[in-house]
Amino acid sequence: MTSVRKPLLRDDRNGKIAGVCAGVADYFGIENWLVRIITLAALFLGMGSFVLVLYFAGWIVLEKKSKHEASFGAVSNGQGDDSVEVKTQVWQKGEPPKQALQHLSHKFNSLELRLRDIERHVTSSTFQLNREFNKL
Structure with missing residues (x-):
């Protein structure tokens, strides 16, 4: 069974500033708030310049999720996403x-x-x- 990895994209719909944290959360399948807390904690606990450089690099390098879906023909049939993800842990997405x-x-x-x-x-x-x- 082959699993296809989804690309790392900025989630411009669920993002607060540029969607980098939301994109990372979507990529790893965890909640947005957890990635934001980890980013802010790293920012204030001594890794400030490194976190800022990574965030701005992600802002510039990563493609927007909506633009990526449009260019690869992700056609919605008007019914939305039919999948339901059930979370078993607090930090999981779903x-x-x-x-x-x-x-x-x-x-x-x-x-x-x-x-x-x-x-x-x-x-x-x-x-x-x-x-x-x-x-x-």
């Missing part, structure tokens, strides 16, 4: 289990309603009549 269960329950309920509409249409007399006319 939804808490209770919220994920509610999210999935809502998705399944909407799919159930769509399926009922399709079944109602297929079993209707209008559908049967149109099908018979198309056979002629």
Whole structure:
């Protein structure tokens, strides 16, 4: 099984200043606030100039996530992202289990309603009549 590594990008949608911390958090699959706290702690605990240089280098070098998705044809179908990530640790990225269960329950309920509409249409007399006319 081959795993494809996603590129390190600036997350301009979830970022506060330039999206560098949000991009690093997305790359490693951890929460944004944790990366921001680590960055600020390193900034104030003696690694200030090094952290600033790395941050500005990331700001300049890393491509924006929205621009990258647009250039590689990440087409959204209007329904958003269908995946649900459940977090098991506080620092992991994703939804808490209770919220994920509610999210999935809502998705399944909407799919159930769509399926009922399709079944109602297929079993209707209008559908049967149109099908018979198309056979002629």
